[in-house]
Amino acid sequence: MRKIALVLVGVVLAGLLGLGAGVPKIALILATGGLGDRSFNDQSYWGAERAAKELAERYGVPVEQIFSYVEPRSIADYEGYQREFARTGEYTIIVCIGFDQAPVLEEVAPDYPNQKFVVIDAVAAVDNVASVVFNDWEEAFLCGVVAGLWTKTNKVGMLGGMDIPLIRRFYQGFSQGARWANPAIKPEDVLVRYVGAWNDPTKGKELSLEMYQAGADVIYGAAGKSHLGVFAAAEENRGVWWAIGTDVDQSWSTPEHADVIIASGLKRVDLAVYTEIMKAVEGTWKPGVIVYGMVSESKIGTGIAVGKVDKFPPYVVASYSEVDIPDWILDKVVEAAKGILEGTIVIEHE
Amino acid sequence: MRLARELGLILASLALAFGVGALVAQLSGLSPGAVYRELWRGAFGDQYRVFQTLTQATPIMFTSLSFLIAFRAGLFNIGAEGQMYLGAFFGAWAGFTLILPQYLHTVVALLVGALAGALWGFIPGWLRARRGTNEFVSTMMLSYVAIYFTSWLVSPRGPYHGTQWANQTVRILPSAELPRFVRGMQLHWGLVIAGLLCALFWYFLFRTPRGYELRAVGQNPRAAQYAGIDVSRAMILALTLAGALAGLGGAAEILGTHRRFIEFFSPGYGWDGIAGGLIARAHPLAVIPAAVLIGALRAGGMGMDRAGVAPSDFASVLQGIVIFFVVAPELFRIFRRIRRERRVLVHSQP
Structure with a gap:
């Protein structure tokens, strides 16, 4: 017993x-x-x-x-x-x-x-x-929308890290976004310069100044550390020249430039990490290439930080930017995000 | 007798260092008990950890020998880090460029690495011997040249930028790999090479005429000259050997551990060599335990970080404290000697 x-x-x-x-x-x-x-x-x-x-x-x-x-x-x-x-x-x-x-x-x-x-x-x-x-081109598209609506010269630019497929896709997304939002912008009005390095802000600044002086008043940076040069260049004519950041809200990561950064594309690494962990715990995890973005299985992973409040989380969320973005621009960004999600907007990319 | 005294001194220094380390831990709000437990476990907890410690100790043996051989000739080789980078790059280059049968390929790649390092030691050696350039400064400055030169070689604009964004070369060919002892462990045959070199350099320094000349120059260059020793030749030989040893260590690290040259791959093994050489009191055989001590601190630090008992920064602090306390007595001795020599020099001036 x-x-x-x-x-x-x-x-x-x-x-x-x-x-x-x-x-x-x-x-x-x-x-x-x-x-x-x-x-x-x-x-x-x-x-x-x-x-x-x-x-x-x-x-x-x-x-x-x-x-x-x-x-x-x-x-x-x-x-x-x-x-x-x-x-x-x-x-x-x-x-x-x-x-x-x-x-x-x-x-x-x-x-x-x-x-x-x-x-x-x-x-x-x-x-x-x-x-x-x-899907990097999705954040680039949303940034293009903001740039296209914010520009007064109907000319915008992008600073790329290198002339490689990844960065060309950023440019394709950005250019289509700008032209979708503002038909007055022609393809040739979306300038692009490639730094050729991810860690050369000095050259990034030179190339940005070149584009600003050519008439572009909003420049999107997709060049790693090099595009800190975009922000530095915009500071030289604050209030006239503007910049857009990439991957994280750069008004938060580089707060000293929050007065020229009007928006930042978002790559939601946090959401991807969270989702992959939960999938592993719940037994739905799969190996292979897992795509994150609006047009993907999980429907999350890209977005934009713009404006002072979350307009359409997790895609269009608040930014630490000190620049006031009018509501009509934000509404248009939300419309673009919805369009991408629903498939009415298809971003072409290589 | 001298050995016992030195050992006693080192053990006392170690005890003092760990005491101070505990105090710092306590003051930082960490638990000293947990910190030391994880440090020990991380370094010697089981077979894998012991192997990790030895993996970390391997390059330090090379760089300690490098420092020591110059030190014995009365010279300071502060540039082992750069010599190692050069050896690492050219070892990798030989590893992915040459087509040779297995083993022979490894040997050739190691020799190419040693040669590159030797060149980087020969230059300051020649400058010192023929032009009186302070080797302390020249080795250190050349070190930065080598580190950033190799960094450029694998940067996006450099000729050996490998793949996938990261600044590194392509992988070496399997025939050039320095074999590992056990699958799944990083420990490789570089350890055996390093151990054999310790023995070889003990023989060289204490049992050959060349080695005797080298030491004589280190103890008193003027007396050595009167005795008919070619002081310049001994100095050049010492720094060239020092460079070759560091270069060989770098090549072994690449061929055994990383299998490709990676920009900034070394966490400071070259600098550890200075500490290692001083802890070993410039004795080639004592380099083995000295390098294992530093390797254990490195591996143990990783263990501490992993266990979450202390941030990785604290591991660096602890390493610094321990190395400082163990090296300090030797440093005092060196400074005292230098001051005495200065005084002798001043008094002997007419």
Whole structure:
């Protein structure tokens, strides 16, 4: 009898422990910029943290038990961290931030075929990796709409990082957006210059000044660090020249330029990270190339930060910009976003 | 007897360093117990962690030897970091350009890396010996030249920009890889090479006439000259060897760990070599434990970060404290010696 009781107690205990083991665990490997970059890393962290908090509540455990994250100090640290997490086999999913993790991940992931990995903004062609990419041209289109309506000269410009397909797609989206919103703008009125580097704000500024002096009064920057040069150039004729940022609300990430930045395209890395984690926990996760954007399976991932209030979340949301954008422009942006979502606006891209 | 004293001094310094580290942890609101527990676990917790420690220690052995060989000749090689980058790049270049049979390819790539580093040591050596240029300054400045030159080579506008946005070369060919010991672990044969070199340089310094000359120059260049030793030649030889060692270490790191040259791949292994060489009291065999100590701090720091007991910044702080305390007695000795020599010089002036 006592033996049976003991066995029963044992079974119950094992069951409880088993429940404990069922709690999902999430690992986040940030890019080398680390937290506090007001960009990619911070966004990814918010997404993962949001998922972790929800899961912590669902399973009644502290967040720390679910969520681990590391801030690698150099690219050389990536492999060590990826293997550290993967080899334990405890993590439901390992989220790797930054395109420079992809080549390493392609070597590491095959060694742990049962481990789920996510890499953001790059493609790692391995069977157990979900590679998240974004429909960048959608944010560019919305930025084009704002630029097309805001311009007084009916001439706008874009500063691209490099003349590569990715950035040409930004330009195609931007140009179509501007012309959709303002038919007075001809294709040749949408200027473009390519810096040829992601980290050359000085050259970015020169090229921007060239476009401003050619008559463009709104310039959209899609050039990584180089397009900080757009903001610096706009400051030289504040109130006449304007700028648009990319990927995050740059009135927030570079608040010193919030007086010339009228809007920023958004790449919602936070939403993608959150969604991929929840999919892994709920068992709907799939490897392969996962597209995020308005025209995608998840219907989220791109948008624009413009105006002072959320007009159409999560697509048209509030910005920290100090410039007052009239409601009629915001309404038109919302109309564009709805059009893209519903498929009445089709953005052509290569 | 001297060994026992040095060991005692090092252990006392370590105890002091960890004491101060605990105090800093406490003051930062962290738990010193948890910090040290995770530091230990991260460095020696299980086989994988021990291997991680050795992985980190491998390049530090090369750079410590590099510092030491120059130091023995009375010279400061502050440029191991740059020599390593040059060796790393050209090692990678040989790895993806040349077509050679397995193993031979690895050996050739390693030698190419060593040669590139040797050149970067020869220049300051020649300048010092023939023109009296302070090698402390020249090695350090040339180091930056090398780091940013290799960075340019793989930048988008450089000739060896590989793939996918990241500033790195393409992958080396499999035939050039330095094999790893165990699948899924980063530890590679570079460790064995480094260990053998420690023994080889012990033999060179203490059992060969060339090594004796080198040390004699280090102890008293004027006396060495009177004794008929070619002081210039010894200086050039010492810095060229120093460069070759650092370059070889860089090539081994690329061929074994990263398999491609990555911009800014080193988290400061060249600088660690200065600490490693001083902790080892410039003895080639003592380089092995000294490098393992620094490697353990690096690997342990990653463990601390992963466990979430302290931010990665604190790991750097702790590394700094430990290295400072262990190196400090040696530094005092060096400064005292330099001051004494100055005084002798001043007094001997007519």
